[in-house]
Amino acid sequence: MVKTIFRVCRWIAFWVLVVSVIASPLYISIPSAIALDYNKEILLNSDFSGRDLTDSSFNHANLRNSNFSHANLEGVSLFAANLESANLEGANLTNATLDSARLSNANLKDAVLEGAFAANAKFDKAIIDGADFTDVLLRRDEQDKLCKVAKGTNPTTGRETRETLMCF
Template sequence: MNSKLNDGLCPSVADRILASIPKLCRTYNGLGCQKYQRILASILSLLLWGVVGITTIVGFSLPASALEYNKEILIGADFSGRDLTDSSFTKANLRQSNFSNSNLQGVSFFAANLESANMEGVNLTNATLDSARLIKTNLTNAVLEGAFAANTKFDGAIIDGADFTDVLLRPDEVKKLCKVAKGTNPTTGRDTRDTLYCP
């Protein structure tokens, strides 16, 4: 009977409970001690497996929680490969940070400093980039579809293969971006120059 419980996650707890059963049996002689032990062992085993099952299901099905990094100094921080959907980095200092291959859908980078940041292959769909500094930022193969980027500075940004479909940009920034725009986005299949309506 102990061997069945020892297969569970908490053998020490199960062993303590089973060790206390003989005391209960001496106190309550008429309960049929062996039958009581088997029932209790089965209940404990089912309970442990139920907890493990629920934890596993919940752990894998919950979406990432939106995080807030507003006004934080995160120079050189590594956020690569993360799901940061709907998180907020408003007015954060993210100079030289790494967001490569991250999901940044709906993220707010309002007035954030992303100078020299690595944003290669990121998904910035519907993100807020208004007043952000994307100077010398690597946006290679990034998807910026529907992003709000009025007053955003892209001086020296690498935009090879970036998708700017439906991005709100100032005309002077579009002109600057068209001078360096090239490539096709591997995710959307759209040509960078076409998404910027370059002549």
């Protein structure tokens, strides 16, 4: 009787182990990127090209002349960041926070900024050919400035830059 109970318990333990090993990958969510904190860092001329920086934070960071081309910056916070002359060509800035960021002379060619918060951001002389500004919150004067140079169609979303900026 004791041997039978022991065998049944061992059999149950074995199958619980097998099922948990098989099922565990279904319940574990491994993030595609680890959010990083670069707040207040001086990162002049840094190369972040092609990186997945989802949900990272660059608040008040000095990123002048840095390369973010084709980087995934979805949900990234760039509050008051200095992005002067930064290369953001083809970057995904969906739902990014760009409030008070300085993007003077930045290259935003073919970037997707859909849903980004860019109130008080400065885009003086920024290259925005093919950029997608769908649902981006901008100050009216910055929007007018961008509309004067807006052209092209975003290759990722298929939207025209002028239409996404609601240029009339």
